[in-house]
Amino acid sequence: MHAILGLSARHLQETHRYAQSPSFYNYGLLEAHHLKNALSSFNKQFQSSILANQDAALAASFLLCFHGCSTVHMDPLTTPFQDSSLTFLRGIRSIVASHHHAAHSGVFKSLVAPPRLTRRSIPRTVPSTGPFAHFIHLLNGLPPIPHFLENREVYEECVESLAPFLSLAEEQDDTRAEALELLLCFLEWQAFCPAKFVALVNTHDPIALILLAYFYATAGSVLSKAKGRWWWWQSKPSYMVQAIDEYLGSAWTVWMDWPRAAVQKL
Incomplete structure (x- = not known):
């Protein structure tokens, strides 16, 4: 639930920004609140048994991934190129891989498998120009x-x-x-x-x-x-x-x- 609400708050901020319309709510605070709770719950879920709730944990991982990809750091006091999506995508794979049952069975197995770079759409030759x-x-x-x-x-x-x-x-x-x-x-x-x-x-x-x-x-x-x-x-x-x-x-x-x-x- 917190993952959905956190991502929704981020989306509402983007919607108002693109529409250049005023917002009557501080969606940034809502986003921070729900993101904190989502990450805390997510971590606890992986520390305990996830076998009974695999689908929910997987859904939350995607929602948090989308949030990480959407986050750009506009605060000049922070490092401007901190890449939260890079950190999160590697982090979730590490969490899953460290959990024996998740890493070797069920829907989580694909999250720790090597990427399949055999897609027909991607050329396999190394370019000599460009x-x-x-x-x-x-x-x-x-x-x-x-x-x-x-x-x-x-x-x-x-x-x-x-x-x-x-x-x-x-x-x-x-x-x-x-x-x-x-x-x-x-x-x-x-x-x-x-x-x-x-x-x-x-x-x-x-x-x-x-x-x-x-x-x-x-x-x-x-x-x-x-x-x-x-x-x-x-x-x-x-x-x-x-x-x-x-x-x-x-x-x-x-x-x-x-x-x-x-x-x-x-």
Whole structure:
């Protein structure tokens, strides 16, 4: 119940913002109240036996995921590119995986299984041109700074996992896959990205942030034909790219050329 009410309060805030109409209620306070209770109940549910209430726990996980995806941080006193959806999608998978019964049986099994990147809609070849090749070229041109050398494998792993989606973002094919299938692929990417990458993002590593910008620019471009279908997703790609671009500043402007240009077309 709290998950539904928290997401509803978020939706009402967005509705009033887009309609530019005044609100007689502070939906932000309602959202915070119900979100706190939802997360508390959700955690308790996984600490106890969930076998008797699997459907409710799974439904709550999706509702909280939608809320996480809809959350953009506009407060300038906070880190502008904190990615709650990235954190939540990995967190729920960790919670499920740590629960023996949930991880190995029933409807929760799919939440801890590796993503299936065999979808017909996604090219399997690594592109030799475009944003992927541009990123690799910039990566190869980095000075031999120990920090970058130590984390190069993480950078390469993430951009290679994004390569098929980068190819889709460059295509102009309106007949490609069903948008919902593609959205699920992007959510899977966040859920299964390396823990080291998340740690680098949290420490504001510039190349990890650029990769996050590439992810959101790619997702926004590929799903641009589905505007209006998922209110909880629509604002995130452009906001994240802009926030990361502003944070990194002119020193990384060449690296951000493609993500910046991609979201300007949205």
